[in-house]
Amino acid sequence: MNLLIFEYVSGGGYTNTKLSASILSEGYGMLQSLISDCKATGHNVTTLLDSRLKEFNPPNEADQIISVSSPNELSAKLKEQSSVTDAVYVIAPESSQVLEKLVHTIETSGGTSLNCEIDAIERVSNKMTAYETIKKRGLKVPETVLLDIQEKTENIKRLTKELGYPLVFKPLDGVSCSGLSLVKDEGGIAAAVKKVRQESMSKQFIAQKVIRGKAASVCVISTGDKALSVTLNKQLVTLASPDEESGYYGGVVPFDHSLEKEALRAAQTVVEGIGGLKGYVGVDIILSNEGPVVMEVNPRLTTSYVGLRRVVNFNSAQAIVDAVIRRKLPKNVQSRGYAFFSKVEVPSRRQIIAETYKLKDVISPPFPIEGNRSAYALIATVSTSPKGAESAFHRAKKRLLNLYRGD
DSSP states (O other), X not given: OEEEEEETTTTTTTTXXXXXXXXXXXXHHXXXXXXXXXXXXXXXEEEEEEHHHHTTOOOOOOXXXXXXXXXXXXXXXXXHHHHHSXXXXXXXXXXXXXXXXXXXXXXHTTOOBOSOOHHHHHHHHSHHHHHXXXXXXXXXXXXXXXXXXXXXXXXXXXXXXXTOSSEEEXXXXXXXXXXXXXXXXXXXXXXXXXXXXHHOOOSEEEEEEOOOSEEEEEEEEEESSSEEEEEEEEEEEEOOOTTSOOEEEXXXXXXXXXXHHHHHHHHHHHHHHHOOOEEEEEEEEEEETTEEEEEEEEOSOOTTHHHHHHHBSSOHHHHHHIIIIIOXXXXXXXXOSEEEEEEEXXXXXXXXXXXXXXXXXXXXXXXXXXXXXXXXXXXXXXXXXXXXXXXXXXXXXXXXXXXXXXX
């Protein structure tokens, strides 16, 4: 098949603004991984690349790389390529309806989308709607209160009183840890609301009771009706106060945990229950003392894919194509070993970038974006044990840092 693989951050979605080095490392890492898997099964791949990145000639296995330098050019190229390829996969955030609008553009241009259906994306992008749907399926979700972004602090205190502290404040339409704050007491409310307002276009946000446990996710492949939970993954995340940045740094695939089977069942129930979630879906879960608690549903490729593809006994990209086009799920799924992946911060230096291409475990190079003092690489390593994979990661990280130190 002739496929168009488009990643929003690296593919021109930010041509009119400054690129976030940290988010870019995840985006380009997912793009590279998906393209590599598509090529391994014989597909012909076209991709789009921000002209600021294309000048670095980064590693990319696509047969055709189209440079994008403006929002208008992005729109035109996306429509053009959607109409001439067999199918299109978009890697993009669902916040501000970005993913939803891109899938709509593809479909109205005559393209075949390998993403989730638009109405399903819309349902899970609104976190309150998603929680209500998940709760109706009999699954555990965090106690949540829907609040108005213009609500006075005193009213927020009253409305969240029954939840108790600490609380998590987050945008209704947020992605990952964007706009998220850990609120330990009433004194942090005003700053947390301000942070949400800066990151969200929604007039509402949510406050949640903090769930104690291990942060995890599940990679799910779905036909839209039937779903298969493939791996439970450990997440490396930090919840920070309103004056600091919460963050997602990487993870381990798979995650050995006593609640693994329950978590896999919960994720499958969620995806099948919502309907229209096709291809790849990520489900965020907290593994608590009371069992798995479902936190969010991501109707798109997640960063865990860079680990998943390295440990399962099937081609993950082909599984997405088969699930959407042929309504076929993988069989006899097994994982072989463990993958550890995380972002690494280095100084932004143009003269070093090409040298990082030679480091095999660097999935996304640390692009030296103009105006950024720091750059981020995404590194992924594999071993027969979680500790072995983490040790291999630290060795790969040391090689990268030594390169920047001139050792």
